[in-house]
Amino acid sequence: MVPASPVARPLRHVARALFPCVWRGKYFSSGNEPAESNRVTPMFRHLMYKIKSTGPITVAEYMKEVLTNPDKGYYVHHDMLGEKGDFITSPEISQIFGELVGIWFISEWMSSGKSSAFQLVELGPGRGTLTGDILRVFSQLGSVLKTCDISVHLVEVSQKLSEFQALTLTDKKIPLERDAESLVYMKGVTKSGIPVSWYRDLKDVPKGYSFYLANEFFDVLPIHKFQKTPHGWREVLIDIDPQVSDKLRFVLAPGATPAEAFIQCGETRDHIEVCPEAGVIIQELSQRIALTGGAALIADYGHDGTKTDTFRGFCSHKLHDVLIAPGTADLTADVDFSYLRRMTQGKAASLGPIQQQTFLKNMGIDVRLKVLLDKADEPSVRQQLLHGYNMLMNPKKMGERFNFFALLPHQRLQVGSHQMGTCQSKPSASSPVAGFGELTWQ
Numbered sequence: 001m002v003p004a005s006p007v008a009r010p011l012r013h014v015a016r017a018l019f020p021c022v023w024r025g026k027y028f029s030s031g032n033e034p035a036e037s038n039r040v041t042p043m044f045r046h047l048m049y050k051i052k053s054t055g056p057i058t059v060a061e062y063m064k065e066v067l068t069n070p071d072k073g074y075y076v077h078h079d080m081l082g083e084k085g086d087f088i089t090s091p092e093i094s095q096i097f098g099e100l101v102g103i104w105f106i107s108e109w110m111s112s113g114k115s116s117a118f119q120l121v122e123l124g125p126g127r128g129t130l131t132g133d134i135l136r137v138f139s140q141l142g143s144v145l146k147t148c149d150i151s152v153h154l155v156e157v158s159q160k161l162s163e164f165q166a167l168t169l170t171d172k173k174i175p176l177e178r179d180a181e182s183l184v185y186m187k188g189v190t191k192s193g194i195p196v197s198w199y200r201d202l203k204d205v206p207k208g209y210s211f212y213l214a215n216e217f218f219d220v221l222p223i224h225k226f227q228k229t230p231h232g233w234r235e236v237l238i239d240i241d242p243q244v245s246d247k248l249r250f251v252l253a254p255g256a257t258p259a260e261a262f263i264q265c266g267e268t269r270d271h272i273e274v275c276p277e278a279g280v281i282i283q284e285l286s287q288r289i290a291l292t293g294g295a296a297l298i299a300d301y302g303h304d305g306t307k308t309d310t311f312r313g314f315c316s317h318k319l320h321d322v323l324i325a326p327g328t329a330d331l332t333a334d335v336d337f338s339y340l341r342r343m344t345q346g347k348a349a350s351l352g353p354i355q356q357q358t359f360l361k362n363m364g365i366d367v368r369l370k371v372l373l374d375k376a377d378e379p380s381v382r383q384q385l386l387h388g389y390n391m392l393m394n395p396k397k398m399g400e401r402f403n404f405f406a407l408l409p410h411q412r413l414q415v416g417s418h419q420m421g422t423c424q425s426k427p428s429a430s431s432p433v434a435g436f437g438e439l440t441w442q
């Protein structure tokens with residue numbers, strides 16, 4: 001089915017998997033780290049200037065500037081993943097994660113009529129490890145996919161990370177496109193001969209039958225924070241501390257602010273976080289899936305509309321005060337899956353959220369682990385495999401905190417349905433969606 005042996009990852013991968021790294025879903029509060037000596041970063045100076053000119057800024061504006069400002073943003077120039085970085089993600093922990101996600105896409109491709117072509121689109125691909133593991137599964141299942149025309153499309157704002165992705169997937173450095181107007185900013189061919197293109201925005205990816213993937217992407221999108229007060233909802237803003245000139249602090253807006261429109265009527269919590277950018281992306285994905293078919297698989301830590309303050313920072317695998325030394329730490333907030341579900345606006349069907357341990361178990365992680373262990377000769381590789389399994393599955397680690405959520409065409413869930421698109425053969429009666437029920441092969 002998939003490669004029988006553990007993938008020979010470079011030594012740094014072994015070290016990374018065994019290093020006691022922090023996955024970002026572990027903490028709930030925004031943290032209270034001791035002040036850092038060097039908190040006046042270039043990003044801090046940029047924000048001070050901005051706040052002095054126009055007044056306190058929203059948390060969403062703060063997050064957007066700190067993470068993706070084209071000049072000084074945290075994601076733009078850092079490699080933040082792995083043992084030398086600030087946090088670790090599932091595909092960086094174990095090859096099995098990407099392999100099972102690859103099988104999920106093949107299972108959906110088969111269940112929806114084996115289209116003659118599809119696009120694999122990843123949002124926020126980090127180092128490209130996840131897409132790399134998926135493409136390896138596609139190669140191994142070449143006999144199943146042999147007549148299918150596959151292309152890869154990566155949506156990435158970080159130039160630094162897009163360089164890593166190019167190296168992971170194509171083994172080459174790829175120059176930036178010369179035409180500044182081009183929607184594609186890099187183009188290449190993967191090691192297995194599949195065309196791969198890079199974009200800054202999902203809207204720029206060609207519309208067509210696609211499988212979309214987002215692992216730990218939605219949690220870095222900017223959130224607005226609101227506090228319930230006797231005068232109604234008030235947005236949490238970020239201002240300069242009048243007592244300490246090189247310090248930022250949270251304040252409440254004196255009156256209503258535009259993002260209040262995103263709060264649901266009848267909201268019972270007294271503090272909430274809303275993420276309009278996530279809503280825009282879900283609407284775009286739902287429309288695309290409704291029009292051209294395919295599916296989206298979203299994996300992240302989050303909740304179903306129940307949590308309150310989840311905004312936090314990570315630096316060197318430690319919780320980090322979100323207001324200190326901006327630009328040197330990752331900022332993140334739990335994904336509200338109930339909001340994502342609402343934002344489909346009925347255009348696509350949704351499944352989940354379902355806990356990572358359940359999804360991976362349904363996808364056959366135990367069988368896959370056994371195959372890899374049986375083939376592994378070296379004790380260090382066996383240890384890496386077992387450690388990775390434990391990190392992904394243990395309820396106290398990532399097993400319960402991380403969730404899978406899927407978007408599918410409505411027809412996919414209707415029994416005996418015909419699928420969309422002109423180039424697909426007629427599917428059999430609707431089969432259960434793998435991962436969200438037990439995996440079945442037809």
Ligand SMILES: C[S@@+](CC[C@H](N)C(=O)[O-])C[C@H]1O[C@@H](n2cnc3c(N)ncnc32)[C@H](O)[C@@H]1O
Pocket residue numbers: 067068075076081089090091092123124125126127130155156157158161200214215216217220221
């Ligand atoms: C937490 S990392 C996750 C990386 C990867 N998916 C993984 O699991 O290892 C977030 C990724 O999203 C990218 N990113 C952040 N904001 C983005 C945005 N607005 N548009 C596109 N990519 C973004 C980052 O550069 C990075 O690649």
